[in-house]
Amino acid sequence: MKAGGWSWLALAGFSSALAALTLVPGLWPWVIYPRATPLELLGQHLALVGLSTLAAVAAGLGLGIAVTRPAGQSFLPLARTLAAVGQTFPPTAVLILMVPALGFGRGPAWAALALYGVLPVFANTVEALLAVPAATREAALGLGFRPAQILWRVELPLARPLILAGVRTSTVVNVGTAAIGATVGAGGLGSPILSGLVTQNNGYLAEGAILAGLLALTLDAGFGVLGAAGDVGSTRPSS
Amino acid sequence: MITFEAVTHRYGAMTALDTVSLSVAEHELCVLLGPSGSGKSTLLRLVNRLLEAHSGRILVDGHDVRSYRAEVLRRGIGYVIQNVGLFPHWKVADNVATVPRLLGWERSRIRARVAEVLDLVGLPAGTYGGRYPHQLSGGEAQRVGVARALASDPPVLLMDEPFSAVDPLGRQRIQGEFLEIQRRLKKTVVFVTHDVDEAVRLGDRIALLKDGRLIQHDRTEVLLERPATPFVAEFLGRDRALKRLSRVPASALARSSAPPDSAGALPEATDLRLALAHFLESGTAVVALQDGAGRITGWLHREDLEALARAGGPA
Numbered sequence: 001m002k003a004g005g006w007s008w009l010a011l012a013g014f015s016s017a018l019a020a021l022t023l024v025p026g027l028w029p030w031v032i033y034p035r036a037t038p039l040e041l042l043g044q045h046l047a048l049v050g051l052s053t054l055a056a057v058a059a060g061l062g063l064g065i066a067v068t069r070p071a072g073q074s075f076l077p078l079a080r081t082l083a084a085v086g087q088t089f090p091p092t093a094v095l096i097l098m099v100p101a102l103g104f105g106r107g108p109a110w111a112a113l114a115l116y117g118v119l120p121v122f123a124n125t126v127e128a129l130l131a132v133p134a135a136t137r138e139a140a141l142g143l144g145f146r147p148a149q150i151l152w153r154v155e156l157p158l159a160r161p162l163i164l165a166g167v168r169t170s171t172v173v174n175v176g177t178a179a180i181g182a183t184v185g186a187g188g189l190g191s192p193i194l195s196g197l198v199t200q201n202n203g204y205l206a207e208g209a210i211l212a213g214l215l216a217l218t219l220d221a222g223f224g225v226l227g228a229a230g231d232v233g234s235t236r237p238s239s
Numbered sequence: 240m241i242t243f244e245a246v247t248h249r250y251g252a253m254t255a256l257d258t259v260s261l262s263v264a265e266h267e268l269c270v271l272l273g274p275s276g277s278g279k280s281t282l283l284r285l286v287n288r289l290l291e292a293h294s295g296r297i298l299v300d301g302h303d304v305r306s307y308r309a310e311v312l313r314r315g316i317g318y319v320i321q322n323v324g325l326f327p328h329w330k331v332a333d334n335v336a337t338v339p340r341l342l343g344w345e346r347s348r349i350r351a352r353v354a355e356v357l358d359l360v361g362l363p364a365g366t367y368g369g370r371y372p373h374q375l376s377g378g379e380a381q382r383v384g385v386a387r388a389l390a391s392d393p394p395v396l397l398m399d400e401p402f403s404a405v406d407p408l409g410r411q412r413i414q415g416e417f418l419e420i421q422r423r424l425k426k427t428v429v430f431v432t433h434d435v436d437e438a439v440r441l442g443d444r445i446a447l448l449k450d451g452r453l454i455q456h457d458r459t460e461v462l463l464e465r466p467a468t469p470f471v472a473e474f475l476g477r478d479r480a481l482k483r484l485s486r487v488p489a490s491a492l493a494r495s496s497a498p499p500d501s502a503g504a505l506p507e508a509t510d511l512r513l514a515l516a517h518f519l520e521s522g523t524a525v526v527a528l529q530d531g532a533g534r535i536t537g538w539l540h541r542e543d544l545e546a547l548a549r550a551g552g553p554a
Contacts, residue, residue: 139324142287142397143337143387144314157328 007224014218021211030203033192042211045188048178052110053171056117064125083123091116091177099184109186113177117170124166128159161227168223175216240265240427241286246295248281255281257451266425270432270442277448279431283397287313299395314341317388317396321404323380325372331383332368338391356386359420378409396428414440435475439482447471480548484511489528492544493537498525507536511544
């Protein structure tokens with residue numbers, strides 16, 4: 001079976017487990033967190049991860065493209081250094097640092113997730129665009145592509161797998177970091193985990209942890225499917 | 240067809256080209272030859288404005304290249320580079336279709352043209368059109384590069400060391416094939432190389448550059464016979480006489496009368512350098528020349544060959 005096949009299998013398995021445990025609360029063999037249904041918690045969590053990751057991808061991709069254009073090239077070394085340094089910060093630290101700036105609630109969690117999520121997308125976008133062979137770019141230019149056409153038709157399609165890997169990392173890490181968001185009052189699957197820790201209720205804790213874990217695995221498998229579909233050979237030149 | 244008028248180009252403080260004036264006639268293959276850093280590639284890249292001249296003008300078909308939008312100019316000029324630069328995410332057919340697509344040709348016309356040019360370079364579209372660049376050998380990839388440059392049938396072709404990354408045996412083959420194509424299509428070609436043998440084999444004319452200056456520009460035979468400076472003589476090599484012989488087919492010196500003693504036969508298209516090798520090996524003074532069907536068309540005498548080699552030989 002091809003790699004894409006395993007990804008489909010994993011996606012089907014993880015997503016159906018996740019769906020069953022959120023849509024049919026009766027499946028849980030122990031008493032679960034009472035203040036919100038699993039579905040509500042998952043919804044909050046997804047909104048947190050989805051919105052922040054979307055912003056992170058837009059910013060990371062945009063910045064990555066900008067610093068690899070001739071006009072932005074002077075910022076390239078600085079931007080790469082900052083991205084490398086930024087990724088050494090633990091996501092929790094970024095989250096906690098947001099509180100004094102933005103207060104409690106969804107806002108700081110959202111901002112911290114977006115900020116932290118930018119880094120892998122940005123770093124991978126830059127590396128992927130720099131990895132496009134010089135001869136390919138030179139040929140494209142010499143054959144009469146406009147710079148924007150080179151970006152859309154040649155550079156981005158070639159960079160796609162690596163960029164997608166960055167988005168994958170960013171998303172999956174954010175699923176975990178978003179759970180810590182409960183400590184600043186962001187809601188989501190972190191709520192039962194936090195509550196379980198405070199009241200020493202392992203049932204609550206396990207509920208949040210299992211659902212967050214399944215969500216991360218589902219999204220990861222989803223990107224696996226996307227990545228396999230994006231192998232060289234499936235992209236077509238547009239005219 | 241292509242005219243350089245007192246063209247100067249600088250990289251920072253370094254003068255890469257110093258008031259170079261040069262004309263390439265229509266249908267002519269002009270080789271820009273010189274050591275690395277001589278400015279030959281720079282000169283080529285000024286034609287399709289991958290670089291812009293600091294002073295002087297470049298005319299293609301009578302029009303200043305700066306009067307076009309750069310993309311429009313480039314789509315009208317075939318371009319082949321050393322590392323081929325095929326688009327790795329597109330099939331061979333899509334690579335070849337690049338410029339016709341940019342020009343907005345109709346789909347059916349593109350498909351027909353792609354098949355035609357792939358045939359021309361000896362890679363049938365049925366077999367090769369659906370392959371990806373990573374599935375090609377170096378020589379095949381370079382042929383696709385040539386096909387891509389010819390796809391929209393541009394009158395002008397710029398070739399920047401196109402065959403130098405191909406192994407020696409493959410290079411000779413692809414040079415021969417390209418000569419055949421050029422004989423049929425009669426493009427105006429500017430061809431950059433640092434390989435003297437390649438220049439002598441392909442060039443109708445050779446422009447020899449050194450340190451950004453044009454040293455000599457002449458028909459290839461003239462350059463070999465009468466190098467203008469000691470540098471030209473040295474760069475072309477001490478075997479200039481042999482190089483000259485390599486450009487002349489044996490049939491050019493054929494006598495029609497049968498000699499008393501003749502040993503062996505050669506195809507009449509054999510060049511005189513190989514014919515000389517035959518004389519050296521066989522020790523004979525005359526060899527019969529045959530056409531493709533094996534009929535004897537004449538006789539080549541060693542003394543004629545030697546006389547030709549001496550005329551205009553080393554000064």
